[in-house]
Each structure stands twice: as structure tokens, then as C-alpha cells.
Amino acid sequence: MSAQDDLTAAEAETSTLLQQQLQFEEVRAAERDSILLESAQEVGGSTEIDWSATLGAVQRALPMGVVISGVAIDSATATAAYAQSDDPLQGSRVATMTIDAKSTTLPSVPDWLVAVRDVPGFVDATTNTVTRDDAGAYTVNLTIHLDEKAYDHRYAAKKG
Known part of the structure; x- marks a missing residue:
């Protein structure tokens, strides 16, 4: 009889806990949705490159x-x-x-190719063309390839 009373009390407590959990179902759903959103953001941003910073690094080079x-x-x-x-x-x-860079003097293209090696994610660089316009300004068309080190990892999951 004591065991039956304990079972009845445990079932009543379980029922009460389940009812209390139902009060927080919206919170639990929001938490699941938030986790899903963070995961989607991490995947979507996994190939993101901060082009402003990368272009700034090229300009500084x-x-x-x-x-x-x-x-x-x-x-x-x-x-x-x-x-x-x-x-x-x-x-x-x-x-x-691929960039076009203008200069008023004849550029030392090999020096440029060496200088852009410090751009984050640099793989290689190639000069496509060097032209001079009627005003005497030079335009260099330069192609720079980048690898995965160029990714900014802005949405990567925080470790620890």
C-alpha cells in the first residue's frame, strides 16, 4: 500500500512538472530556433571575406x-x-x-607583385596589362588569387 501511495505521488509530481514545462514551450522553441539560426549563419558566412580590409591591404602594399x-x-x-x-x-x-591601379610614373611591376604577398590569404599575383594613356598616366591590371586564409570567420562558433 505504501508503494502504491509513492507511485501515485510520483505520477502527480510528474504531471505537475509536465504542465510547468508546457508554460515554457515558446521559450524552448525560441532557443531551438536561435541555435538553428546561429548554425545557418556560420555556414552562410563560412566563405565570407572582409573585402574592405583586403582591398585596404592591397592599397597599403x-x-x-x-x-x-x-x-x-x-x-x-x-x-x-x-x-x-x-x-x-x-x-x-x-x-x-582583379584590380586596376593608376600611377603617374612608370611602375615597377615586379616590386608590386612582391609587395602584395602580405595580403591575407595571398596565393599568387599576375600582371595582365600595363597601359599608358594620352595624359601619361599608367594603368596596371593585376590579378591576385586568395586562399582560405582570407576568410574572416566572423560567424565561426566561439570555442570554449
Whole structure:
């Protein structure tokens, strides 16, 4: 009889706890949704590059008086890998940045190619063209390839 009373009391307590949990169902659902949102944000932002900072690093690498006048960017997305070169001697990359840089003096292009090596995620750089306009200004078209070290990891899960 004592065991039956204990069982009845335990069942009543269980029923009370379940009713109390129902009061917080919306909170629990919001918490699940929040976790799902954070995971989606981490996946979606996994291939994000801080282009402003990257472009700033390129500008700082160029000699004084050289200004960037044009930029074209191509990069991987969270759902599509970046197409790799067929050339086996070229490194693996996740993004390509092609810039036009203007200078009033004849540029030392090899020095530029060395200077941009400090850009985060740098893989390689190639000069496509060097042209001179009627006013005597030079424009260099430069392609820079970046690897996964260029990712900013802004939405990465915090460890610890």
C-alpha cells in the first residue's frame, strides 16, 4: 500500500512538472530556433571575406601615389566551391581579385607583385596589362588569387 501511495505521488509530481514545462514551450522553441539560426549563419558566412580590409591591404602594399581605380571580385560561396585553375603549378584558391591601379610614373611591376604577398590569404599575383594613356598616366591590371586564409570567420562558433 505504501508503494502504491509513492507511485501515485510520483505520477502527480510528474504531471505537475509536465504542465510547468508546457508554460515554457515558446521559450524552448525560441532557443531551438536561435541555435538553428546561429548554425545557418556560420555556414552562410563560412566563405565570407572582409573585402574592405583586403582591398585596404592591397592599397597599403602599393607604392605611394598609386591609387586603385577599379576592382573585380570573384569568390566561392557557401554552396559552391571556387573553380580551380587547370594549371597544376597554380595554387589552390577561394577568390580572385582583379584590380586596376593608376600611377603617374612608370611602375615597377615586379616590386608590386612582391609587395602584395602580405595580403591575407595571398596565393599568387599576375600582371595582365600595363597601359599608358594620352595624359601619361599608367594603368596596371593585376590579378591576385586568395586562399582560405582570407576568410574572416566572423560567424565561426566561439570555442570554449
